[in-house]
Amino acid sequence: MFVGHLPKVRARPHRIRGVQATVRYFDPVTRAGSVLFDDGVELAYDADAFDASRLRLLRVGQRVRLRVEGAGPAMRITFLTVATLADPH
Numbered sequence: 001m002f003v004g005h006l007p008k009v010r011a012r013p014h015r016i017r018g019v020q021a022t023v024r025y026f027d028p029v030t031r032a033g034s035v036l037f038d039d040g041v042e043l044a045y046d047a048d049a050f051d052a053s054r055l056r057l058l059r060v061g062q063r064v065r066l067r068v069e070g071a072g073p074a075m076r077i078t079f080l081t082v083a084t085l086a087d088p089h
Contacts, residue, residue: 019037019065019066019067019068020038020063020064020065020066020083021035021036021037021038021043021063021064021066022035022036022061022062022063022064023035023058023059023060023061023062023063023064024036024042024060025060026057026058026059026060028057030047031047031050031051032044032045032046032047032050033045033050033058035064035066035077035080043068043075043076043077044077045076045077045080046076046077048078049076049077049078049079049080050080052078052079052080053079053080053081055081055082058080058082062082063082063083063084064080064081064082064083065080065081065082065083065085066079066080067079067080
């Protein structure tokens with residue numbers, strides 16, 4: 001299970017849509033995990049973000065599209081889906 005603090009990240013807008021990343025870890029029991037952005041920054045997501053996707057599971061290495069809110073240490077993933085699927089919102 002992924003446990004740790006968020007790395008320092010560059011300032012980003014308050015809300016970002018359509019960002020892509022790669023699944024680094026997924027726990028099907030807790031429905032939480034983490035993704036890696038293309039610049040190497042890792043960001044964890046919780047069960048609420050995963051449940052919003054209506055997906056059943058994710059696989060390590062799978063490409064996903066995200067919605068992110070906040071900036072710096074407050075940045076969090078609010079939604080993720082497989083990169084090839086349409087965003088329902």
